[in-house]
Amino acid sequence: MAPTVLVVFGFAVLPFLAVVLFAFLDVRLVDIPRLYLDELDFTGDNIAAVWGSPRFWSAAGTTVVYAGASSAGAVLVGLAVALALRRPFRGRGLVRALVLVPYVLPVVAAATIWKTLLNPGYGLVNAVGTEWLGWREPIAFLTTTSRDLGPVEVPVALTTVIAFEVWKTFPLAFLFITARLQVVPGDIEEAAQIDGAGKTRVFWHLLLPQLAGVMALLAVLRFLWSFQNFNDIYLLTGGAGGTEVLAVRVYTELVVRANIGTAGATGLLMTGMLLGVVAVYAWMIKREKA
């Protein structure tokens, strides 16, 4: 046990404490070679700078929309597919395996394929759209911030990265909901059907209440993971087109602006928000049990 704890502490717990430290230090990347523990200047400037920056708050808003929409989408799509595949049919095993493809696909491969699919020049989606669906021009899905569609403004790039996240993560929801469906006792459902309840009513009054717990847990977990997602968005848009989320901001502060202090402060505030979500969820669970 000792070596295990050592590695995890060394590469996960200590670093987190270091984030807290950096958030209150005035350090840049160039200072690293001359960084010693005994001569640190503490300052609240980083937190203040990040807190007062409109870019941080717009990124925070984008992150909440992104995480909320993609976790809700993933759970709902997972539920729909799990219900559709509930009763056995020939080839169900194959369909189940195929549905898991987005989940096991390496993120870089998935993003590269999507970028090609959505390419305005030779991508399949735009080719189908202009050829058969009567689009006047190809849509640059990954760089367009917003687009007028009659009454509503659609944030194109943000919607696209949300769709990607739903696509990539709904198989997890599908697996969990399927597992839960398998232990739903069949006799109550049968009784309800004999008494004349239609399938929709059986779903609302019998199935959904039993699935609610696992769906809520999945939604929270997916929210936490999507909230911190860096790879998918960075690979697809690089944060352009109104898709700059907090994780991308941390990266920009760290690598592009080479400012460890503000990167740490952004990361710290981000972690604080996550802890807030966890606390609310824990409180809700507790209240339900009481």
Next chain:
Amino acid sequence: MRSTEDRVLGVLRWAVIAVAVTVTAGPLLYGALLSLRPFQSVVSEPLELFPAPGELTFASYPTAMAEYGLGGNMWNSLQVALATAALAIVLSVLGAYAAVRLRFFGRNAVNVVFLGVYLLPGIVLAVPLFVLLSRLGLTGSLAGLVFVYVAQTVPVALYMLRTYLVAVPSSVEEAAMIDGCGRLALIRRVVLPMALPGVAATALYVFMIAWNEYLFALLFLVADRDRWTVSLGIAQLTEFSVPTTVLMAGSIAITVPVVAGFFLAQRLLVTGLTSGAEKG
């Protein structure tokens, strides 16, 4: 006599299944098909999905591997992922065994910390790890990357392994100990063989995480092209005007081991060795 409701739901069901299969497997198939066509034909005929007779070509694969250096990158990824899986398994078998069988001070605290690490944003940890490894001069080294991956995967591996180790009956262990078996020998000779399918599945899972990882590879290795992992390599190539057919070939090439590993892991988990180990 079926009601209207049943008929509508029946149609809806097949619609959902059809859309789900198209949307999930479609992109992978699309990538695979594009990788087999010449780039010129993809640009001029984007709607032609299947390679026309006579234009089927595998040339994109050697081009991606040799000319664009993805072959070397794959070798780096393989080394990193194998080292990560091996180290993570050794550490988490010991850890998981301790968590299951031994009572020690602070056990619950350690569990909470591990769960916390699992939920903590990778991008937040990236800041200090980047600073630390720069300070130690380990950026640009594959060894530094392996340590980061091990720390990231050990908590997950521990959780997975715990469930498999719990399934090993403690009476078998007690029997071995009465026969004079020590703790480490016990783990190696009794516990591991019995939990082997679970251990192998966990190792594959860790291997896949390391093989797919992108963020830390980007942070630590981007300056040194010879050390790029294959995920980083493909992502970097998309920044340049590399023909998409080559990118598709690369994407398919990194996907094949993952998909193979996934199905292998599923196979392994179906069979358990513990059934029938105890008498009566």
